[in-house]
Amino acid sequence: MEKTSTLNTYKAVFDHLPAACILLKPDHPRYTIIDVNQQYIATLRWPDEQFAGKSFLEVLYQNLEIEKSKIDRDTLMSFFLQAINKKCPVEHDVLKLDIVIPDSGEVMHKYWTTVTTPILNDQSEVEYLFSCPTDVTVQHELADRGIKLESAARIQREFFESVFMQAPVGIGVWEGPSFITRMINPALSKFYKTDSRNLIGRPIFDAFPESGLLWKTIMTHVLETREPYIGVELAVDLQVNDTVERSYVNFGLVPYYEANGSMSGVLGVSIDATQQVALRKDLEKSELIMKIAVESAGLGIWDLDLKTRKVFSSSHIWIAGFPMEQSSYLLDEFLTHVIPEDRNLLDDALNGPGSHFTTVLRTVWSDNSLHWIQLTGNILRDENEQRVRVVGTTLDITDRKELEQRKDELLSTVSHELKTPVTSIKAIAQLLERKFEPIGDRITVDLIHKLVNQIKRLTNLIHDLLDASLIEGGKLQLNKNHFHFNELLDEVISDVQRTTNTHKIVLQPGPSIQSFSDKERIRQVIINMLTNAIKYSPTADEVLVSLSLEDKCIRCCVEDFGVGIPKEKESQIFERFYRVIDDKHSGFQGIGIGLYISKQIITRLNGKIWFEGKADGGTIFCFEVPQF
Numbered sequence: 001m002e003k004t005s006t007l008n009t010y011k012a013v014f015d016h017l018p019a020a021c022i023l024l025k026p027d028h029p030r031y032t033i034i035d036v037n038q039q040y041i042a043t044l045r046w047p048d049e050q051f052a053g054k055s056f057l058e059v060l061y062q063n064l065e066i067e068k069s070k071i072d073r074d075t076l077m078s079f080f081l082q083a084i085n086k087k088c089p090v091e092h093d094v095l096k097l098d099i100v101i102p103d104s105g106e107v108m109h110k111y112w113t114t115v116t117t118p119i120l121n122d123q124s125e126v127e128y129l130f131s132c133p134t135d136v137t138v139q140h141e142l143a144d145r146g147i148k149l150e151s152a153a154r155i156q157r158e159f160f161e162s163v164f165m166q167a168p169v170g171i172g173v174w175e176g177p178s179f180i181t182r183m184i185n186p187a188l189s190k191f192y193k194t195d196s197r198n199l200i201g202r203p204i205f206d207a208f209p210e211s212g213l214l215w216k217t218i219m220t221h222v223l224e225t226r227e228p229y230i231g232v233e234l235a236v237d238l239q240v241n242d243t244v245e246r247s248y249v250n251f252g253l254v255p256y257y258e259a260n261g262s263m264s265g266v267l268g269v270s271i272d273a274t275q276q277v278a279l280r281k282d283l284e285k286s287e288l289i290m291k292i293a294v295e296s297a298g299l300g301i302w303d304l305d306l307k308t309r310k311v312f313s314s315s316h317i318w319i320a321g322f323p324m325e326q327s328s329y330l331l332d333e334f335l336t337h338v339i340p341e342d343r344n345l346l347d348d349a350l351n352g353p354g355s356h357f358t359t360v361l362r363t364v365w366s367d368n369s370l371h372w373i374q375l376t377g378n379i380l381r382d383e384n385e386q387r388v389r390v391v392g393t394t395l396d397i398t399d400r401k402e403l404e405q406r407k408d409e410l411l412s413t414v415s416h417e418l419k420t421p422v423t424s425i426k427a428i429a430q431l432l433e434r435k436f437e438p439i440g441d442r443i444t445v446d447l448i449h450k451l452v453n454q455i456k457r458l459t460n461l462i463h464d465l466l467d468a469s470l471i472e473g474g475k476l477q478l479n480k481n482h483f484h485f486n487e488l489l490d491e492v493i494s495d496v497q498r499t500t501n502t503h504k505i506v507l508q509p510g511p512s513i514q515s516f517s518d519k520e521r522i523r524q525v526i527i528n529m530l531t532n533a534i535k536y537s538p539t540a541d542e543v544l545v546s547l548s549l550e551d552k553c554i555r556c557c558v559e560d561f562g563v564g565i566p567k568e569k570e571s572q573i574f575e576r577f578y579r580v581i582d583d584k585h586s587g588f589q590g591i592g593i594g595l596y597i598s599k600q601i602i603t604r605l606n607g608k609i610w611f612e613g614k615a616d617g618g619t620i621f622c623f624e625v626p627q628f
C-alpha cells in the first residue's frame with residue numbers, strides 16, 4: 001500500500017513537473033521509455049499515444065525532421081552512454097532538433113540542451129536515465145544574433161580603421177587634458193616625420209615641445225569650450241636631425257565624446273599646406289617683383305571686362321583726371337578724357353582682327369596737359385570664342401612723343417633749309433654736265449655725271465624727309481587726275497632702268513588700264529619698290545613687274561630675286577625709319593623711310609600694300625589702289 005502511494009506521489013510529481021522529463025531504461029541502444037511527462041510530450045509536440053515500453057530513439061525519430069535536424073543517433077546515444085558510464089548527470093551540447101507539428105506538418109526549428117541524470121540502485125548500478133531537455137531556441141538565436149551583430153560591428157570597425165589608415169589627410173585623436181595620442185594615421189605621422197609607435201600613448205607635446213605652446217593653447221581651448229576650431233596655414237616647427245624645420249597645416253579640431261557622452265579629448269584632421277604656402281610665397285614674391293618692375297618701367301596694368309565695360313587699373317596714367325584712389329571705373333568715363341579724334345581708336349583696336357593690339361590715345365589731364373598714352377591689350381575669349389576680357393599695359397609716352405616731335409621738326413627744318421641750296425647745286429651740276437659733254441673731256445664729264453647722280457639721290461632723300469614730315473603733320477596732299485596707268489609704269493621703268501646697268505627690269509604683259517588717282521604719288525611708290533628690288537638683290541640681274549586689274553582695283557607687283565625679308569619683320573617693315581638688321585641686309589644704304597611713305601600714300605588712296613616672301617629667296621612687293 002505504501003509502495004502504491006509512493007508511486008502515485010511520484011507519478012503526480014513527475015507528470016506535473018514544470019520541465020519536460022522522460023524516464024528511460026539504460027538498455028543501450030534501445031532506451032526503453034518507462035515514463036514521459038505531459039510537459040515533455042507538449043514540448044516535443046509528440047502525438048497523443050502510449051509511449052511506455054517503446055524505444056526512445058524510435059519514438060524520437062518518428063517525430064523529428066531528421067533530415068533537417070542533421071542529428072544522428074550515435075551523437076544522442078553518446079550522451080546517454082556518458083551518463084551511464086560516468087554515473088553522474090551529463091549536460092548535452094546544444095542540439096538542433098526540428099520538430100514537426102503533427103496536424104499541420106509544419107516544421108519548427110528548435111535548439112535544445114538536455115541534462116540526463118542516471119538513477120542508481122542500491123548496488124550503484126544505473127537503473128534509470130532521467131532526461132530533461134530544455135528548449136533554448138530563444139537564447140540560441142539571441143546568441144547567434146549577437147555573433148552576427150559582433151561581426152557586423154567588426155566589419156564596420158575594420159572599415160573605419162582602413163579609412164582612417166588610408167585617408168590622404170592626417171587624422172589624430174588625443175585624450176585630454178594631457179593630450180595623449182590615442183590614434184594617429186600614417187598621413188599624420190608622416191607629417192610629423194616620425195613613426196606612429198613613437199607617438200601613441202604619449203602626450204603629443206612631449207613629442208613636439210618645439211611647436212607646443214600655440215597648439216596646446218588651441219587644443220586646450222577646444223577641450224574647455226567644446227567648440228570646434230578651424231586653422232589655416234598654421235606653422236608647425238619640427239625637430240628633424242638637429243634642425244628645426246617649419247611646416248604649415250590647414251586643420252580642424254573638434255572635441256570628441258565617449259559613447260556615454262562624457263567628453264574625452266580632441267579629434268583633429270589636418271592637411272599639409274607647406275607646399276601651398278611655399279607656392280603662395282613664391283607667387284607673392286614674383287608678383288612683388290613684377291609690380292616693382294612694372295612700376296619702375298612706368299607701366300600700368302589694366303583689365304577691362306568687355307561685357308560691363310568696367311576697367312580695373314593699377315595705373316595712375318589711367319586715372320589721370322579721376323580722383324587718385326579711383327582704380328575701378330567705366331571705360332566710357334575714361335574716354336571722356338580722351339581727345340575726340342582719338343576716341344574711336346580703342347574700340348577699333350578692340351574689334352580688330354588680332355588678339356593683341358597696340359594703340360596710342362591722346363588724353364587731357366585735369367591740369368589741361370596733353371598726354372599720349374600707349375595701350376597694349378591681349379584680348380581673352382571664352383569657350384565660345386567670344387571676346388570677354390582685355391588685359392594689357394598702359395604707358396605714358398608723352399616725353400617720347402615730344403622728343404619725336406622735336407626730332408620731326410628738326411628734320412623738317414633741316415630738309416627745308418637743304419632743299420633750296422641742293423636744288424641750285426643740282427641745277428648748276430646739270431648745267432656743267434651739258435656744257436662739258438660737247439667738249440668731249442670724258443674724265444670731267446664722268447665726274448660731273450657722278451656729281452649729278454649723287455645730287456639726285458640727295459634731292460630724293462630731302463623730298464622723302466619732307467614727305468615724312470608732311471605725313472606726320474597730317475598734311476600730305478593728294479592730287480587725283482585721270483591718267484593711263486600703263487604709261488606711268490613704262491615711264492617709271494625706263495627712268496629707273498637708266499640708273500642701273502646690272503639689272504633688267506622686265507614688265508610682264510598685262511591689261512591696259514585707265515585710272516583716276518594721284519599719279520605722282522603712285523610714281524613715288526613704284527620708284528621706291530623698284531629701287532629697293534634692285535638694291536636688295538645685288539647678285540641678281542632681273543626684276544619683274546606685273547600689272548593687273550581685279551574687282552576695279554589696280555594691282556601692281558615688283559618681284560626680285562634678292563636677300564628677302566624675314567617673315568617676323570612683317571609688322572615692322574612699313575614703320576618709319578625701320579630697317580632690317582641682319583647679315584643679309586648689312587651694307588645697303590638707306591634710312592628706312594621709303595616703305596613708310598609708300599604705305600601712307602597707298603592707305604590715303606584707300607588701297608593696301610604688302611609683301612610676300614619667296615621660298616627660293618627674294619621678295620614680291622605689291623600694292624592695290626581703286627581704279628577710280
Ligand code: ADP
Pocket residue numbers: 528532533536560562563564565573578579580581585589590591592593594595596619
Ligand atoms: P631703305 O631701303 O631706305 O632702308 P625702305 O623703307 O625702302 O628703306 O625699306 C625698309 C627696309 O625694308 C629696308 O631697310 C630693307 O631692310 C627692307 N627692304 C625693303 N625692300 C626690300 C627688298 N626688296 N628686299 C629685301 N629687303 C627689303
